[in-house]
Amino acid sequence: MREFNIILAMDAARGIGKKGSLPWHLPGELKHFKNVTTQVDDPQKKNAVIMGRKTWESIPEKFRPLPERFNIILSRNPDFVSPGGVLVFDNFERSLEFLDSSGCRKNIEKVFVIGGAQIVTEAVKHPLCQRIYLTHLQKRYDCDVFFPDFESRFDSVSQGEVVQEEQERYYFAEYEPRK
Numbered sequence: 001m002r003e004f005n006i007i008l009a010m011d012a013a014r015g016i017g018k019k020g021s022l023p024w025h026l027p028g029e030l031k032h033f034k035n036v037t038t039q040v041d042d043p044q045k046k047n048a049v050i051m052g053r054k055t056w057e058s059i060p061e062k063f064r065p066l067p068e069r070f071n072i073i074l075s076r077n078p079d080f081v082s083p084g085g086v087l088v089f090d091n092f093e094r095s096l097e098f099l100d101s102s103g104c105r106k107n108i109e110k111v112f113v114i115g116g117a118q119i120v121t122e123a124v125k126h127p128l129c130q131r132i133y134l135t136h137l138q139k140r141y142d143c144d145v146f147f148p149d150f151e152s153r154f155d156s157v158s159q160g161e162v163v164q165e166e167q168e169r170y171y172f173a174e175y176e177p178r179k
């Protein structure tokens with residue numbers, strides 16, 4: 001199976017979303033997401049992003065599939081129609097097995113789980129989760145989905161400076177499994 005990373009943003013109460021979308025609008029934070037998930041050492045390769053069906057639907061149609069990345073959607077609904085060029089798996093483990101195939105190893109450099117709460121709750125418990133990229137927003141939003149506990153298994157390895165954007169302040173942090 002293939003090792004992977006997680007990347008998300010959460011508010012001061014661990015909230016990550018409301019009514020199927022993001023409760024905040026922070027272009028600088030989205031740019032960070034794009035940079036981390038598209039950056040590759042080998043220009044012949046791309047990274048993969050794995051997301052839950054609801055997160056896929058939360059992305060405006062004109063912005064999906066996320067460009068320059070290999071998009072994978074998780075859905076257990078056999079009637080969910082795979083959008084052109086996007087793979088759908090009904091099981092997280094199977095998506096990691098697929099990404100471990102020699103063809104994927106050759107073409108895909110890194111794998112990122114990008115949400116939402118359902119997928120991340122499974123992903124933070126997985127032994128192949130190597131790193132969590134988490135943006136900490138300092139305000140609280142009225143969210144209905146939350147980032148799960150991960151602190152019992154992960155340690156902070158990096159914490160950036162606080163960034164001010166519009167009325168929000170946030171910082172980028174990275175976590176790795178405790179040795």
Ligand SMILES: NC(=O)c1ccc[n+]([C@@H]2O[C@H](COP(=O)([O-])OP(=O)(O)OC[C@H]3O[C@@H](n4cnc5c(N)ncnc54)[C@H](OP(=O)(O)O)[C@@H]3O)[C@@H](O)[C@H]2O)c1
Binds near residue numbers: 010017018080114
């Ligand atoms: N703050 C952030 O960085 C961030 C990032 C991403 C998303 N979000 C927010 O998070 C919210 C969406 O999160 P969510 O938890 O409601 O939904 P989600 O995790 O995006 O998607 C849930 C759906 O994924 C499928 N699924 C879940 N686990 C699966 C598994 N193990 N195998 C196969 N399919 C599986 C199911 O689809 P079917 O029902 O089709 O079977 C399930 O209904 C939105 O508000 C979004 O804006 C925030």
